[in-house]
Amino acid sequence: MLETHRVTESVMRHEILSDESLDIMREIWARPAASVSEVWAALNSSRRKKVRRTTVQVQMTRLARYGWLSRKKAGREFLYTALYGKDETVGDLLSSLARRIYGGSFVELARLLLTRAEFTPAERRKIKAIWRRNRLPEESLSITSLE
Numbered sequence: 001m002l003e004t005h006r007v008t009e010s011v012m013r014h015e016i017l018s019d020e021s022l023d024i025m026r027e028i029w030a031r032p033a034a035s036v037s038e039v040w041a042a043l044n045s046s047r048r049k050k051v052r053r054t055t056v057q058v059q060m061t062r063l064a065r066y067g068w069l070s071r072k073k074a075g076r077e078f079l080y081t082a083l084y085g086k087d088e089t090v091g092d093l094l095s096s097l098a099r100r101i102y103g104g105s106f107v108e109l110a111r112l113l114l115t116r117a118e119f120t121p122a123e124r125r126k127i128k129a130i131w132r133r134n135r136l137p138e139e140s141l142s143i144t145s146l147e
Contacts, residue, residue, distance in 0.1 A: 017068070017089075020051075020059060021059060021062075021063060021068070023043060024039055024043070024056065024059055024060060024063065025063070025068065025082065025086075025089070026086075027039045027042045027043060028069065028080060028081070028082045029082055029085070029086045030042075032081065033079040033080065033081045034079065034080055035074070035077045035078065035079055035080070036053065036056055036057045036060055036077065036078070036080075037053070037077065039056055039060065039080075040053045040056040040057075043056065060080055063080075064080065067083060068082070068083060068084065069081065069082060069083060070083055094106075094109065097109065114127075
C-alpha cells in the first residue's frame with residue numbers, strides 16, 4: 001500500500017512541474033540553498049528574454065506549497081532547498097513515462113534511448129562502463145552497437 005501511495009504521489013507531483021518550474025529546480029539543485037533573488041539572477045543570466053522577479057517568487061512559493069521546496073526565513077528573505085534531488089526527480093519522471101507509454105517496460109524506454117540518441121564516443125564509453133558495472137548482459141539492449 002505504501003509503495004502504491006509513493007507511485008501515485010510521484011506521478012501527481014511531476015505532472016505539475018512545468019518547464020518554468022524545472023528551470024527553477026535546476027537552479028535550486030545547483031546549490032545547497034537559494035533565495036528568490038539568487039534564482040532570479042541566475043535565470044536571467046542565461047536568457048535573452050528576461051523573467052520578472054515577482055514571477056520567480058510566485059513560482060517558488062508554489063513549488064514550496066506543492067512539496068518540491070522547503071523554505072526557511074533567513075534575515076529578510078527566505079532560503080529555499082529542494083526536497084527531492086535531481087536524480088530522484090528524473091527517475092520518477094522516467095518511471096511515469098514508462099508506465100504511461102510502455103506499460104511499465106523500462107527495456108523499451110532504454111531501447112528507444114539507445115537507438116535514437118546520438119552519443120559521442122566518450123558518452124558511448126560511459127554507457128558501456130555503467131552497463132558492465134551493473135553486470136547487465138550486453139546483448140540485452142544491443143549495447144555492442146555502442147562500439
